Amino acid sequence: MNQLTSYTNINDPLNQRILNNLEAGRPGGLKVDLYLGDQPTLDLTTNNLTLLSSQQYPYTALGTIGIRKLLDPPESSLVSQIVNRHAVLPSNSSADQLVLLDMQGQTEISQALRRDARHTQGSAHSHLLFDSTNQHVQWIRMHREQMLRAFEDIRQQGIVRRQAKEAWGHYDAVSRLDATTKEAVNTWLRGEDHSLGWDRFKRNDVKSGNRLSTHYTNLGGDLNTPQSITSARGEYAASKLLITVCGTDYQMKMGKSANGMRPNGIDQIWVKRDMRTGNVIEYLIVEAKGSVNATLGHPTNGQQMSPKWLFWCLINMANKNASYIGPETKTDLPVKILNALINPGGIPVRGIVFHSLHGSVNESKVVQMNDIGLYQFASAFENASKGGGLFTNAPTQQYIAFK
Structure with missing residues (x-):
């Protein structure tokens, strides 16, 4: 099994050589548009929050989701709403998601997130046999x-x-x-x-629901600037789509931290877990953008969601760097992901970007999903272990792929 000589020191010689073997440029991927604009919405204003302040949930309707794959013929299909397995009340299990995605008002979004946090907890997933009360x-x-x-x-x-x-x-x-x-x-x-596998799955699904509730609470507690509102919209859409459109077996491992903590690094980390065995079968690295003008940043350690940037973030998480990891996340998570990345045949690690097109003239209620695909670090590890580097002598290695 391949192992790093240090999981916490970014300046470790092997880690530096791995960085020089990893691409730092703009990731590609398959883009899918989710059209959310054909459903009725509430006419809410700052002075008209009666429905938000009541127990009525989910406040706005999503219903079916129109999907168009950009690489396919322009034929739209409909995907039925998937039951919200983290609803506290059974009557809300089929509640529509993505509340106030098209809103910009701080008060409306804060109210929606507060109510959603209160209505989200645990897991309503049940097994006909293993959860039977007979x-x-x-x-x-x-x-x-x-x-x-x-x-x-x-x-x-x-x-x-x-x-x-x-x-x-x-x-x-x-x-x-x-x-x-x-x-x-x-x-x-x-x-x-x-x-035993189901018990493991269910136990982790309960944790995921509780993390989602905290995630919504933390998103609603940091809405002091237009930029923070935009960020909250994107992260909110990403988490809601992952528990609806993307399926019933994704579980949140890391969401928004409280009080502006963890300002850098990965937005969200999810796992796909086998319902029979309880084993993790995929890691999901999630980046969320909340407006049409938001783009992937390109710091000196590689553009967001690039392989080089991901490696940098994971090492800093394992090192307990407060800019990259909050106290609610255990450091064994980035170590597990790093081991999956550097070993051939390891657990797949996938990247996905959720981009709300809020602010566009014609597609304000569209979320674009970009499946970047699987990250592969095994060859970078092997080259680095031999002392080589693909981009060591590149004159502008950080920006070579997108300048």
Whole structure:
């Protein structure tokens, strides 16, 4: 397994050589437009916040989302709204998302984020078998081996032994339940036991919902300038789209920090987690832009979302640099991502940019998603380990790809 000689020192010689092997320029990617403008919205003003101040949720409608892939023929399709699995109240589980995406007013956005934080927590994800409240299903879950031995008795001897009668009593009760639950129990008994994997997935999904609530709270607490409002809009859209459009298995690992902390670096980090095993199967590096005029920055350590910039950010996170990581995020997260990046066949690390086109004349309610694709650092690590560097002698290496 490839390992860095230092995960915390950006000036470590190996890390410097890796930086010289990584591209610093503008990333490409596949762009997809999400059209959010055909749905009804609230006519809210600073003096008309009745609906926002009430318990009515979600305040504005999104409904279906129109999608156009820019590389495909200009044919639009509709994607149905995915249930919000982090809604506190079951009645809000199908609530439309992306509240006040088209708003600029500080008060409206602050109110929306405050209410959304209050209505977001935990996870409503449930498993037909593993989360069942039926006493007979619960007994079989807790006594799987005993149930399997009862099956084996029948197969070998054709009778139910005395010590197996309890198991058969529970199984008989389950057999009288609905066909879907019965089939779920039988499939689980005949196959692998993924209950521990599901428990791991659910435990992390609860953490993700709680992080989202904190994320919304922190976004609403930093709206003192037009720039901070623009930033909040972009980060809000990114997090909402990830739990709706992008699927039901992405979980937030890092969101907005409180009180303006962590001003630099990665906006959000998410993981895609296997619901059966509970294992992380993809890391997602997210950059959010909140207006049509916002662009990827290009500091001296590489343009935002470039491979060089990502490596720089992760090392500074592991080093507990307060400009890149908040106290709520553990430093083992960047270390895990770094190991995934420098090892062939490691967990995929994907980059994605969510760009709200707010402020444009015709597409103010459009969010553009740019899937940058997978980052690959294994070859950079191998070249650096041999003492080489692709861009060591480049005259303008930081800007060579976009000047």
